[in-house]
Amino acid sequence: MRAWLLDSLAGIDKLRLADVPDPTPAPGEVVLDVHLAALNPADRYLAEGQYPARPPMPHILGRDGAGVVSAVGPDLPTLPGMPPVRPGDRFAVLRGETGVSRWGTFAQRVAVPVESLVPIPPGWSEEQAAGATLVYLTAYQALTNWPDLPPRATVLVTGASGGVGVASVQLSAAMGHTVIGLSRDEQKRQRVKELGAGAVFDPADKTWRRAVKELTNNRGVDLAIDNIGGTLLPEVIDTLGYNGRVSLVGRLAGPVPQFNTATMFFRRLKMGGVAVGTYSNTEARAAWSTILALLSGIGARPLVDKVFPLEILPQAFDHLARGPMGKVLLRVKA
Secondary structure (H helix, E strand, C coil): EEEEEEEECCHHHHHHEHEEEEEEECCCEEEEEEEEEEHHHHHHHHHHCCCCCCCCCCEEEEEEEEEEEEEEEECCCCCCCCCCCCCCCCCECCCEEEEEEECCECEEEEEEEHHHHCCCCCCCCHHHCCCHHHHHHHHHHHHHHCCCCCCCCCCEEECCHHHHHHHHHHHHHHHEEEEECCCCCCHHHHHHHHCCEEECCCCCCHHHHHHHHHHHHCCCCCCCCEEECHHHHHHHCCCCCEEEEEEECCCCCCCCCCCHHHHHCCCCCEEEEHHHHHHCCHHHHHHHHHHHHHHHCCCCCEEEEEEEHHHHHHHHHHHHHCCCCCCCEEECCC
C-alpha cells in the first residue's frame, strides 16, 4: 500500500511517500481501507518532536479518517450499541493510539482496534465524518472541564474558524452558551456567525477587548477556549470575568511571551489544559454520543474546508498552516 512515512522527528517536510506492506489485523482489530483522512496540528507537533509520543520509526501519521472495513481479526469484541463489525461496513476512527503510537491514516489501509471505530452518523457524508471525531472531542472536553461553569455562560473561542474552533462554536451554541469568536479574516468572521456565534471580532483590531467587555456589560467572559497561544493569550485573559476560566487547546502562535501571573490573582482565574488522550475509550464513546445529540439538536454538521489528493500531503499541511475554514482532508481513495 502507499503511505506517507516519517523516518525521524525532523518535521512534516521530511515525510516521504512510499510502498509498505499491507497491515494484518491482530486479535480485536480490523483493517480499514481509508477513503479520507484528516490533518491536525498535532500531526505536525509529533513530526517536529514537540509531542510526548515517540513512536517507532518509520511512523505513519494521521489520527482520524473514514473508510470501509476490508478484513477482520479474531476475537472481535461486541461493543454496546453497535452490531458485530463485518467487511464492507463503513466507519470513522475515534480517538485512540492511531497515528500516535501506532500507524495512522495517512495510508491506503490502517489496522485499528475495533473499539476505536464509530459508525458514520446518519445523514453525514464520509467527508464530514472523516475529520470530526478528534476536533469535536477536543471542543467537548474544553467545554466540560469546568463543572462550575454557568449553564448559560459567555464563551470566547480563539481561532474560531479552525477545526477545533468551528467545533467549539457549534457545541457552545448547542449547549445554550453565548459565543464570541475571534478570526482575522472578514469572510470567516461572517461564516463563524452563521455557525452560532453571537459576535466575532478581529484579534488584530486593538479595540476588540473593549468591544467584548461592552458586549458583556463589563462582566467579562466566563470561559475562553484558546487555540492560538502566543501574544494573544494575555489579551484573552484580560477579557475574563471573576472566576473566569481558560481551556488551553493549541499553540498555533507559539509560546506566550512575558506572561504576568499576577493577571490571574484578583479575579480568581483558572487555566486548564485539554488533552483528549486522557479520555478512556468508554469516556470517549460516551462523549461522542453526547456530541452527536447536541449537533443534531441544532441541525449542525462538521465543516470541511478543502480535500487534497493523498499524493500532495505537504501542500495540504501548508494550507492547514494558513488557517482553513473548518477541516482539511486527504482523499486517499479516489
